[in-house]
Amino acid sequence: MIDPTEAPVIAVSLGDPLGIGPEVVAAALVEAQVRDLAAWVIVGDERVVRHAAARVGLPIERTFTGRIASRPTSGVSLLHVAGAPDPLPAAHGPTAACGQASLDYIRVATELCLDGVADGMVTGPVSKEAVTLAGRSFTGHTEYLAELCGADESRMLLANDKMRVVHVTTHCSLVEAANVGAKRVVDTIVLGHEAMRRMGWERPRIAVCGMNPHAGENGLFGDQESRVIQPAVEAARARGIDSVGPQPADTLFLQAYRGRYDLVVAMYHDQGHVPMKLMDFENTVNISLGLPIVRTSVDHGTAYDIAGQGIADPTDMKAAMRFALRLIDVPAQAT
Known part of the structure; x- marks a missing residue:
């Protein structure tokens, strides 16, 4: 201290x-x-x-x-x-x-x-x-x-007074982002959880975005949700972290904005950056986690x-x- x-x-x-x-x-x-x-x-x-x-x-x-x-x-x-x-x-x-x-x-x-x-x-x-x-x-x-x-592990967190978003991937292609494994998703949830506790949330409520439209629509639009993201969320919950997902990103950010969740886990750069910058560009801060x-x-x-x-x-x-x-x-x- x-x-x-x-x-x-x-x-x-x-x-x-x-x-x-x-x-x-x-x-x-x-x-x-x-x-x-x-x-x-x-x-x-x-x-x-x-x-x-x-x-x-x-x-x-x-x-x-x-x-x-x-x-x-x-x-x-x-x-x-x-x-x-x-x-x-x-x-x-x-x-x-x-x-x-x-x-x-x-x-x-x-x-x-x-x-x-x-x-x-x-x-x-x-x-x-x-x-x-x-x-x-x-x-x-x-x-x-x-x-x-x-x-070994670092992540980008965007935060303002209204919402916070941590990214599983940032500066890479969408193809690369779509091929991440469950471990990286779990590690992102854990780092986000630790950061939120440091910022004063005793038990932060965390929601994880799906990779695909409608969070894959039960496999119709991709299998990353069932193959990677859902197991990662379950692993985080097993560690005592209040996390849910995967959820459709197009509605999840609105729910977080209205206070249902304290932290959103975005799967790729623009999925998290666009809503944050649209919401409050002047007051959104970039924070490095895992350092x-x-x-x-x-x-x-x-x-x-x-x-x-x-x-x-x-x-x-x-x-x-x-x-x-x-x-x-x-x-x-x-x-």
């Missing part, structure tokens, strides 16, 4: 230097109601961070290079990580240099958490295209963080088309920052 007399420390990876990450981070932290919740360490290129901070009047109280020896106690700090091109390109778009810089920011922020300097991390948006241009195989933050942390560290993120992209104009909405970043504090073991931040 974190000492409740100390301020929690949250590392914030900047995201792609050419995206909206720098400006939404600065705009979120300039608000005292967010800034005073923790000691924040922005991980990114000093030139980029200070430019974004100056535009909104965010004070950077201290700057570190290399490793941070002791935990900051308040305010906003900057951990300089070189790598962004100097000068930055005039046009905002994916570049190899910024793709690599994005990964470096994530890696350093993760190291701060693993070393105990930070209690959790919030990540700004990155571009998969930019990272690919840098020569890295990259399917998403969650998978990269699992690699950095040596975690030894706390990580939350905005659930939007780099938005190159509006980057650098000072018009990006920081609402989602503020939500991600607050959610990180809910997930770390600090009694004062448990609500």
